[in-house]
Amino acid sequence: MAKYTRLRGTTDFIPPQSEILRSTENKITETIKTFGFREIITPTLERKALFTRSIGETTDIVEKEMFSFKDKGGREVVLRPEGTAPVVRAYVEEGIYGRQKFVRYFYRGSFFRYEKPQAGREREFHQIGVEVLGCRSPYLDAEIIYLGVKILETLAIKDFTLELGSVGCLQDRKAFVEKLKVSLGNRVDLLCKDCKRRTEQNPLRIFDCKVKECRKLAEHLPSLLDNLCNDCKNHLHKVENTLKELHVRYHLHPHLVRGLDYYTGITFEFQHNLLGAQNTILAGGRYDNLVEEIGGAYTPACGFALGLERILLALKEEGKTPADRNGIQAFACYVSEKEFLPAFCLTQELRKRGITSDLDYSGKNLKHQLKSANRVKAKYSVILGEDEIKEGKVLLKNMDTGEQKLLSKEEAIEIIKQ
Numbered sequence: 001m002a003k004y005t006r007l008r009g010t011t012d013f014i015p016p017q018s019e020i021l022r023s024t025e026n027k028i029t030e031t032i033k034t035f036g037f038r039e040i041i042t043p044t045l046e047r048k049a050l051f052t053r054s055i056g057e058t059t060d061i062v063e064k065e066m067f068s069f070k071d072k073g074g075r076e077v078v079l080r081p082e083g084t085a086p087v088v089r090a091y092v093e094e095g096i097y098g099r100q101k102f103v104r105y106f107y108r109g110s111f112f113r114y115e116k117p118q119a120g121r122e123r124e125f126h127q128i129g130v131e132v133l134g135c136r137s138p139y140l141d142a143e144i145i146y147l148g149v150k151i152l153e154t155l156a157i158k159d160f161t162l163e164l165g166s167v168g169c170l171q172d173r174k175a176f177v178e179k180l181k182v183s184l185g186n187r188v189d190l191l192c193k194d195c196k197r198r199t200e201q202n203p204l205r206i207f208d209c210k211v212k213e214c215r216k217l218a219e220h221l222p223s224l225l226d227n228l229c230n231d232c233k234n235h236l237h238k239v240e241n242t243l244k245e246l247h248v249r250y251h252l253h254p255h256l257v258r259g260l261d262y263y264t265g266i267t268f269e270f271q272h273n274l275l276g277a278q279n280t281i282l283a284g285g286r287y288d289n290l291v292e293e294i295g296g297a298y299t300p301a302c303g304f305a306l307g308l309e310r311i312l313l314a315l316k317e318e319g320k321t322p323a324d325r326n327g328i329q330a331f332a333c334y335v336s337e338k339e340f341l342p343a344f345c346l347t348q349e350l351r352k353r354g355i356t357s358d359l360d361y362s363g364k365n366l367k368h369q370l371k372s373a374n375r376v377k378a379k380y381s382v383i384l385g386e387d388e389i390k391e392g393k394v395l396l397k398n399m400d401t402g403e404q405k406l407l408s409k410e411e412a413i414e415i416i417k418q
């Protein structure tokens, strides 16, 4: 038994898992950049109040899931549970909205929620998200949904469904909540403890509840989509038409409220069909009032976040996990102890020339060293013996074919680089 173990719901990413995570992350961010997004990096620690206000006091994240504590100065701080509120805080705090009316930012990093750990649900997880601030156009909603499609396409993820909804503007929501309360009537008793408690303050939370009874009841409650004002209805139609133009298939969802209260208007979720209960791989929507809520001037905005762990699970389910690619191109070997230092220096030179290389420090014989080369899946071994050094040459061994050639160092480097 290890003396120290990692905390529940956290992960050690050991190679090749770490490399798979990073290469997937890079593919995603490259796609995001082609849409004009630039990276924003905000702190991992934030003030608690930022999230209690913006995400909503009666959401699960705020009520139950925040890693919060008092720092030594008595400040209430949290490990960030999501990325949108920090981006908006920075946008307001740094006065960006005074200089630049329209910005596209993306972020990536670790996020923290004290949830019950299970497949696709960690306490520390990785998200990549995009936020567009300063635009109300429905074309933009359609565009970021399209970006979601493009990301999944880049990763060759195919088996997903796009759910599209709208929670309407603040007035729509107010009216809908009243309608909902009436429609719920005495069926409130059938709800789970949390939903029952929240019916007065925030009955919309029912639609994000994971409890079976609540989900069943929710199906028979009025649709948010039937309750939209003309503006919100038109906005949704324009998004739909644009998606059709882009050949994006979607399904209209009557109750897509999501886990955060700041959404206004369009919401969407990409769900993977082969994942179990935690099947949402990418999700977002419009949040036109959040900038004002956080102290800035009215700035309409929209965005999404994807969960990297769930993307990796989806890739695995589709049998598309990237192969374990070991990076060693050349492994330097020494025939006897005397050639160790020349081999050591050769390794440094290969690295300087951009060739990934290593050598065996054990001082054991050549056979052992070649085994080490195989273990790290080296493409070539560069062998130095007394004769090679005398002639100013190296013996280049192709580790796949076993073919060996006596070459000058430069010739060998040329071949390794190919």
Ligand code: ATP
Binding pocket: 082, 113, 115, 120, 121, 122, 123, 124, 125, 126, 127, 258, 259, 260, 278, 279, 280, 281, 282, 283, 284, 305, 306, 307, 308, 309, 310
């Ligand atoms: P869910 O309904 O699955 O809990 P959410 O509404 O909490 O999702 P968001 O806050 O919008 O989701 O987060 C965006 C994405 O981040 C999710 O779609 C998911 O892929 C990922 N995600 C959220 N929470 C976790 C977690 N605890 N562990 C791993 N991934 C997560």
Ligand code: MG
Binding pocket: 259
């Ligand atoms: Mg959640």
